[in-house]
Amino acid sequence: MSEKIKFTIDDKECFAEKGQNVLDAATDNGIFIPALCHIRGVKPAGACRLCNVKIAGRLMTACTTPVESGMEIENDIPEIQDLRLAIIEMLFVEGNHFCPACEKSGNCELQALAYRYQMMVPRFPYEFPVKEIDASCPKLIIDHNRCILCKRCIRSFKDENGKNIFAFKKRGHKLQINIDEKLSANLSDEMAQKAMDICPVGAIIHKGKGFDEPIGTRKYDKVPIGSDIESVV
Amino acid sequence: MSKPIIATTSLAGCFGCHMSLLDIDERILELIELVEFNKSPIDDIKEFTKQCDIGLIEGGCCNSENVHVLKDFRKNCKILISFGECALMGGLPAFRNGIPIKECLDEAYLNGPTVVNSNPDKILPNDDEIPMMLDKVYPCHEVVKIDYFLPGCPPRADLIWDALVAILTGNELKLPYEVVKFD
Numbered sequence: 001m002s003e004k005i006k007f008t009i010d011d012k013e014c015f016a017e018k019g020q021n022v023l024d025a026a027t028d029n030g031i032f033i034p035a036l037c038h039i040r041g042v043k044p045a046g047a048c049r050l051c052n053v054k055i056a057g058r059l060m061t062a063c064t065t066p067v068e069s070g071m072e073i074e075n076d077i078p079e080i081q082d083l084r085l086a087i088i089e090m091l092f093v094e095g096n097h098f099c100p101a102c103e104k105s106g107n108c109e110l111q112a113l114a115y116r117y118q119m120m121v122p123r124f125p126y127e128f129p130v131k132e133i134d135a136s137c138p139k140l141i142i143d144h145n146r147c148i149l150c151k152r153c154i155r156s157f158k159d160e161n162g163k164n165i166f167a168f169k170k171r172g173h174k175l176q177i178n179i180d181e182k183l184s185a186n187l188s189d190e191m192a193q194k195a196m197d198i199c200p201v202g203a204i205i206h207k208g209k210g211f212d213e214p215i216g217t218r219k220y221d222k223v224p225i226g227s228d229i230e231s232v233v
Numbered sequence: 234m235s236k237p238i239i240a241t242t243s244l245a246g247c248f249g250c251h252m253s254l255l256d257i258d259e260r261i262l263e264l265i266e267l268v269e270f271n272k273s274p275i276d277d278i279k280e281f282t283k284q285c286d287i288g289l290i291e292g293g294c295c296n297s298e299n300v301h302v303l304k305d306f307r308k309n310c311k312i313l314i315s316f317g318e319c320a321l322m323g324g325l326p327a328f329r330n331g332i333p334i335k336e337c338l339d340e341a342y343l344n345g346p347t348v349v350n351s352n353p354d355k356i357l358p359n360d361d362e363i364p365m366m367l368d369k370v371y372p373c374h375e376v377v378k379i380d381y382f383l384p385g386c387p388p389r390a391d392l393i394w395d396a397l398v399a400i401l402t403g404n405e406l407k408l409p410y411e412v413v414k415f416d
Contacts, residue, residue: 092322099415100318100386101325111415118408120382121321125375128323128330215416224410 007071009053022062022073023051032226033075034084034113036091036200037150038063045151050084050113059083081117088114089122096128096145097201103210104202106218110148111201112225131176137184139192139207144176147203157195159183177203237286237401240310241273244299245326245370246292249387250317251275254289256390264394267401272309281309287400288313290379293323294371298364307377312400315373316383316393318415324386327370334368386416 004015009031016025024040026033036048044063051062054074062073074080091097091110099105131144153166154177165187169178187195189206196206215221243251251274255261271285272278288310294300307313318324329337338357342348373379381400383392392412399406 096327096331098318098322098325098328101328102416105416114415115410115413118413120384120413121315121372121374121379126322126327126372128327128369130331221414222411 005067005069007067007069007073009073009075010077016067020067022053022055022060022065022067022071025067026062026073026075027229030230030232031075032229033062034116034226035063036109036113036148037152039152039156039198042152042156045155047150048087048148050087052080052083054080084113085117085119086123088117088119089124091148092119093122093124093126094129095148096131098145102146102202103205104146104196104199106213106215106221108202108220109200109225112220115220116224116226134179135207136181137179137187137207139187139189140179140184140195141205141207142177142179143203143205145203146201147177148201149175149177150200152198152200153177153195153204157198159187159191236267236269238269238271238283239273239287239289239397240271240281240285240306241275241289242291242302242306243274244290244292244302244320244373245295246317246319246324248274248291250291250320250385253317253385253387253390254393257394258390260394264397268397281305285310286312287397290315290320290373291317292319293326293373294367294376295326296364296366300367300376303373303377312380313373313377314381314383314396315379316385316388318384318386320373321382321384322372323370330369334366338366384413384415389414 003018005018007014009026014025014029021044023033023035023038033051033053035051037045038051046061046064049061052059053062055071099111105111134142154168157166159165163183165180165183167178168175170176192206195204270276271283272281288306290306290313294303315321319326342352342357343355383396385392389412396406
C-alpha cells in the first residue's frame with residue numbers, strides 16, 4: 001500500500017500519492033485548477049500557465065510541480081484568479097477566436113474557461129493575426145487561427161501504428177503545429193475524431209463533422225467546466 | 234421623474250441582436266412602460282433629439298459611418314453598452330481583418346464569380362456619399378469608451394432584459410451561467 005502525504009489547498013486538508021503533481025492531486029481532492037495543456041497520464045508541459053498556483057509565496061504551475069508533504073497551496077485567491085483570466089484574455093486576442101462560427105463552440109475548453117471566469121471582453125487590444133487554415137489532410141482541418149500551442153496533440157496523439165503525426169515547426173511568434181502529410185492520409189475516422197477531441201480548442205477539426213449538436217446540449221452549455229471535479233468530493 | 238431614455242443602433246452587425254432584444258417577448262410592453270426610446274431602428278428616429286441615458290450598440294466598426302455614429306452615441310448617451318460578439322470583438326465581419334482591403338474590394342467588385350463580367354469599366358465604389366471602409370473591423374471599445382459588455386451571438390434575451398433592469402433599477406446584475414455565451 002502506498003503512503004499518502006498530507007498537504008493543504010486554500011487551507012483545505014488534502015491527501016495525495018507521493019510523486020503526484022499538484023494538479024492531479026487537487027483533482028483527486030475535488031478541487032478544480034484550470035488547465036488547457038494538461039492531460040492526465042501524459043508528461044506535463046507547463047505550456048498554458050493557467051494552472052499557476054501559489055506555493056510558499058511563489059507562482060508555480062501545478063501540473064509540473066510534484067506535491068510534497070506539508071505543502072501549503074493557494075489556489076482560489078483573487079490575485080491568481082485575475083492572473084488566469086488575463087491569460088485567457090490574452091489567448092483570445094492573440095488568435096482569431098470567432099466563437100459563433102466555430103465547430104467546437106460549446107465543447108471548447110478555452111471558451112468554457114472564459115465562461116467560468118466571466119470574461120466579458122478582453123482587457124487587451126485584439127491582434128487579428130494573419131494565420132492559415134491547412135485542409136490538406138483528407139480527414140482533418142488544422143485551423144491555425146484557433147491554435148493556442150498547448151502541445152496536447154504533439155504530446156499525446158499517435159496514429160494506429162504508434163507514430164507521431166503532429167509536430168511543431170518554425171520558431172517564436174511564427175511557431176505553429178504541423179501535420180505529417182503522409183501519415184495523416186491514412187487516419188481512420190475514429191482516430192480523426194480522437195485528434196479533434198484532444199484539442200482543447202477548435203484548431204483540429206474532423207472533416208465533415210461539426211455543428212451536429214444543438215445549442216443547449218453541448219458539454220459546457222449548462223454546467224461550468226470543472227464542476228464534475230468539484231461535485232465528486 | 235421622467236422616464237429613462239434608450240437609444241439603439243446596429244453598426245457592422247446583422248440586426249440579430251436587435252431581434253434578440255425583441256425576444257424579450259411580452260416584457261417589451263413592460264419595457265416601454267419603463268423607458269422611452271429615442272434614436273433607434275425600432276422607432277425609426279434617425280437623429281438624436283435629446284440626451285439619452287442608455288445607448289445599446291450592436292456591431293463593430295467597419296467603415297467611417299460606423300465610427301461617426303458610434304462617436305455620436307458616446308456624445309449623446311450617459312451609458313454605452315456593447316451587445317453581441319460583433320460589437321465586442323468584430324464578429325463575422327472581422328473575418329476580413331486578415332485580408333488586405335484592396336483584395337476585398339477587388340474580389341467584391343472585379344474578380345468575384347458573380348461580378349467578373351458585369352463591371353467592364355472596373356469601377357470601385359468611390360463617392361463622397363459612400364462611407365469609406367476602414368483598414369479592418371474594430372471592436373467598439375477600441376474606438377470609444379464602452380461602459381458595459383453583453384456577449385452572445387446574439388446575447389440571450391434574458392441577458393439583455395436583466396442588464397437593462399439592473400441599470401434602470403440600480404441593482405446588481407446577477408449573471409446565471411446559462412445566459413453568458415459567446416455563440
